[in-house]
Amino acid sequence: MKIVVCIKQVPDTTEVKINPETNTLVREGVESIINPFDMYAIEEGLRIKERLNGEVVALCMGPPQAEAALKEALSLGCDGAVLLTDRSFAGADTLATAYTLSRGIKSIKDVDLIICGKQAIDGDTAQVGPGIAEMLDLPCITYVGKVEEIDDKHIKAYRMMEGGYNVIEASVPCLITVVKEINEPRLPSLRGKMNAMKAQITKWSAADIACEVDRIGQMGSPTWVRKIFAPPKREKGMIFKGEPPDTVGGLLSALKDKGVL
Amino acid sequence: MINYGFTEQQIMIRDLARQIAQEKVVPVRAELDEKGEFPREIVKLLADSDLFRVFIPEEYGGLGGGALDLCIVTEELSKACAGVAVSYAASALGTLPLALFGSDEQKKKYMPDIASGKKLAAFGLTEPNAGSDAGGIETTARKDGSEYVLNGNKIFITNGGEAEIYTVIAMTNRGKGARGASAFIVDKGTKGFDFGKEENKMGIRASATRELIFDECRIPADNLIGREGMGFIVAMRTFDNSRPGIGAQAVGIAQGALDEAVRYATQRVQFGQPVSSFQAIRHMIADMATKIEAARTLVYYAARLVDSGAKNMSKFSAMAKLFSSDMAMEVTTNAVQIFGGYGYMREYPAEKYMRDAKITQIYEGTNQVQRDVIGLEVIKESKRNSR
Numbered sequence: 177m178k179i180v181v182c183i184k185q186v187p188d189t190t191e192v193k194i195n196p197e198t199n200t201l202v203r204e205g206v207e208s209i210i211n212p213f214d215m216y217a218i219e220e221g222l223r224i225k226e227r228l229n230g231e232v233v234a235l236c237m238g239p240p241q242a243e244a245a246l247k248e249a250l251s252l253g254c255d256g257a258v259l260l261t262d263r264s265f266a267g268a269d270t271l272a273t274a275y276t277l278s279r280g281i282k283s284i285k286d287v288d289l290i291i292c293g294k295q296a297i298d299g300d301t302a303q304v305g306p307g308i309a310e311m312l313d314l315p316c317i318t319y320v321g322k323v324e325e326i327d328d329k330h331i332k333a334y335r336m337m338e339g340g341y342n343v344i345e346a347s348v349p350c351l352i353t354v355v356k357e358i359n360e361p362r363l364p365s366l367r368g369k370m371n372a373m374k375a376q377i378t379k380w381s382a383a384d385i386a387c388e389v390d391r392i393g394q395m396g397s398p399t400w401v402r403k404i405f406a407p408p409k410r411e412k413g414m415i416f417k418g419e420p421p422d423t424v425g426g427l428l429s430a431l432k433d434k435g436v437l
Numbered sequence: 438m439i440n441y442g443f444t445e446q447q448i449m450i451r452d453l454a455r456q457i458a459q460e461k462v463v464p465v466r467a468e469l470d471e472k473g474e475f476p477r478e479i480v481k482l483l484a485d486s487d488l489f490r491v492f493i494p495e496e497y498g499g500l501g502g503g504a505l506d507l508c509i510v511t512e513e514l515s516k517a518c519a520g521v522a523v524s525y526a527a528s529a530l531g532t533l534p535l536a537l538f539g540s541d542e543q544k545k546k547y548m549p550d551i552a553s554g555k556k557l558a559a560f561g562l563t564e565p566n567a568g569s570d571a572g573g574i575e576t577t578a579r580k581d582g583s584e585y586v587l588n589g590n591k592i593f594i595t596n597g598g599e600a601e602i603y604t605v606i607a608m609t610n611r612g613k614g615a616r617g618a619s620a621f622i623v624d625k626g627t628k629g630f631d632f633g634k635e636e637n638k639m640g641i642r643a644s645a646t647r648e649l650i651f652d653e654c655r656i657p658a659d660n661l662i663g664r665e666g667m668g669f670i671v672a673m674r675t676f677d678n679s680r681p682g683i684g685a686q687a688v689g690i691a692q693g694a695l696d697e698a699v700r701y702a703t704q705r706v707q708f709g710q711p712v713s714s715f716q717a718i719r720h721m722i723a724d725m726a727t728k729i730e731a732a733r734t735l736v737y738y739a740a741r742l743v744d745s746g747a748k749n750m751s752k753f754s755a756m757a758k759l760f761s762s763d764m765a766m767e768v769t770t771n772a773v774q775i776f777g778g779y780g781y782m783r784e785y786p787a788e789k790y791m792r793d794a795k796i797t798q799i800y801e802g803t804n805q806v807q808r809d810v811i812g813l814e815v816i817k818e819s820k821r822n823s824r
């Protein structure tokens with residue numbers, strides 16, 4: 177089984193600062209890590225490989241520094257790593273990113289399973305995974321919390337919903353995006369890290385993956401960010417302590433005050 | 438970050454050990470301590486991360502590092518929990534007699550499983566009537582054809598019961614005194630080899646400390662390490678190599694305690710300001726940090742001497758162990774002081790560091806014994822130089 181795990185390098189903080197003038201993330205001085213959800217994707221890829229044999233290739237689109245993320249993926253046990261890096265990839269939105277990654281996957285060839293994290297913590301869109309599936313015309317199962325069965329023909333997985341899950345079957349090749357309930361990512365090993373240090377990362381430019389130039393980077397990105405702002409903090413809830421007969425009255429009048437009832 | 442002249446590989450080892458210590462050990466250490474529970478899951482994590490390979494030669498499945506690499510891991514683990522750290526380090530201690538004096542066959546047979554962490558090792562010297570006076574051991578090994586027959590008890594053995602591989606010192610010829618001892622490898626599960634009392638300890642409670650009981654225990658003669666009569670040479674050389682590791686434990690414990698104390702001191706407000714703003718506290722922190730750094734330097738230096746193959750490093754090993762452990766006792770006591778009354782409570786980590794620090798002044802030779810080793814060596818050198 178040939179598995180591709182798509183990983184993104186992101187700033188190591190959930191409280192990313194935003195430059196108010198450009199409305200973009202301030203990345204300077206912030207350590208870069210593999211998007212935490214992608215760590216679950218890597219782990220799931222490795223587990224499936226350990227069960228079925230095959231190989232796991234980590235794929236990343238990013239600047240040359242993103243090589244560090246791929247090296248980390250290798251140190252965890254991935255067999256190969258591909259970095260899509262080209263100035264013309266810069267400024268990509270989710271559509272252009274999904275397109276570029278799909279071209280990368282095409283170039284890796286004969287891929288059976290693509291695993292993505294459910295979303296990246298710096299963008300939180302959750303669009304790239306399904307976008308890739310769409311462009312490759314593959315079935316897609318999002319928010320996977322458990323892969324129950326998988327072989328080279330089909331997959332059965334749990335898609336996590338609020339308060340439950342759907343059991344979904346699809347044919348393979350396919351794409352899944354995973355949530356953090358799916359596994360507990362392993363730690364790297366020293367020998368893995370040493371091998372990763374020596375390993376060569378495959379680097380592909382736009383030309384290497386035969387991209388249509390108007391579908392990548394800024395050119396291929398219809399998204400226009402008008403304004404980025406931090407959402408207002410959620411107010412603290414009210415708690416009515418005591419036995420229901422004594423507290424229901426208070427609850428009702430609070431709901432009436434808020435205009436809910 | 439200061440890297441102390443570490444190689445790239447050593448930095449990698451440190452960072453990985455630190456990650457495991459902080460992410461996996463810190464969250465469970467209070468529970469392990471409270472229950473006195475052996476950290477099997479963490480040992481598995483250490484094994485999967487190749488950390489047991491750092492002190493094993495490459496040809497036997499290791500990464501070819503030595504005393505310094507071992508010290509680096511031990512220090513990081515000790516910052517989080519010395520009980521976990523000693524369970525790890527005792528496997529290296531139990532391996533040393535083999536590494537230093539074992540035959541190629543013995544190494545091939547035992548070391549790969551120690552390197553992978555599949556098996557833990559332990560070292561058995563101490564007996565009820567033979568602590569500091571190791572020459573007083575009463576466990577005997579009687580040659581009988583192609584076997585040795587062991588009889589006697591070892592106490593206070595770290596990893597006792599948990600380890601699969603035991604290196605044990607026993608008397609093969611009582612008449613010869615110190616020259617009558619020999620070192621052996623005993624596998625767990627050998628008939629006549631059993632475990633006795635499990636100790637309930639003041640500190641390093643996550644580690645297992647247990648009695649070994651040999652009752653007509655027959656082992657193949659091939660399990661003799663080195664030659665008959667070399668037992669105490671094996672033991673002393675083992676300690677020369679391992680004592681910097683106790684120093685590293687002490688440095689880690691002290692650093693962990695200081696880190697917690699500084700964090701607390703900047704948050705705890707009295708008289709309208711954080712207690713870290715009082716000079717009395719700040720100077721205490723300064724002294725603690727300075728002494729830790731002095732000890733660390735001595736530990737790394739002693740470990741590098743060991744790794745360089747230097748012959749006369751007994752003195753430096755003993756100094757590293759002595760200075761660091763006395764330092765750790767002082768620093769952890771002061772950490773409790775900085776925490777005030779909260780430092781005395783189990784809910785805060787300070788008191789555990791203080792309980793854990795104490796053992797470093799006792800095992801692998803009490804600090805009185807270390808001073809004897811150092812004093813004797815210094816006087817010998819003086820005599821040699823004045824000749």
Ligand SMILES: Cc1cc2nc3c(=O)[nH]c(=O)nc-3n(C[C@H](O)[C@H](O)[C@H](O)COP(=O)(O)OP(=O)(O)OC[C@H]3O[C@@H](n4cnc5c(N)ncnc54)[C@H](O)[C@@H]3O)c2cc1C
Pocket residue numbers: 527559560561562563567568569570592593594595596638646796799800801802803804805806
């Ligand atoms: C938690 C723990 C783990 C241990 N793990 C191991 C292990 O894995 N393997 C192993 O073999 N042993 C182990 N030991 C044993 C340890 O090494 C001994 O406890 C230590 O060497 C001291 O021996 P003792 O306890 O018999 O003390 P004693 O030798 O009885 O000493 C009592 C006191 O007298 C002092 N003293 C003794 N002789 C002299 C002297 N000549 N001059 C000055 N002062 C002296 C000592 O310093 C001490 O203060 C462990 C002990 C503990 C507590």
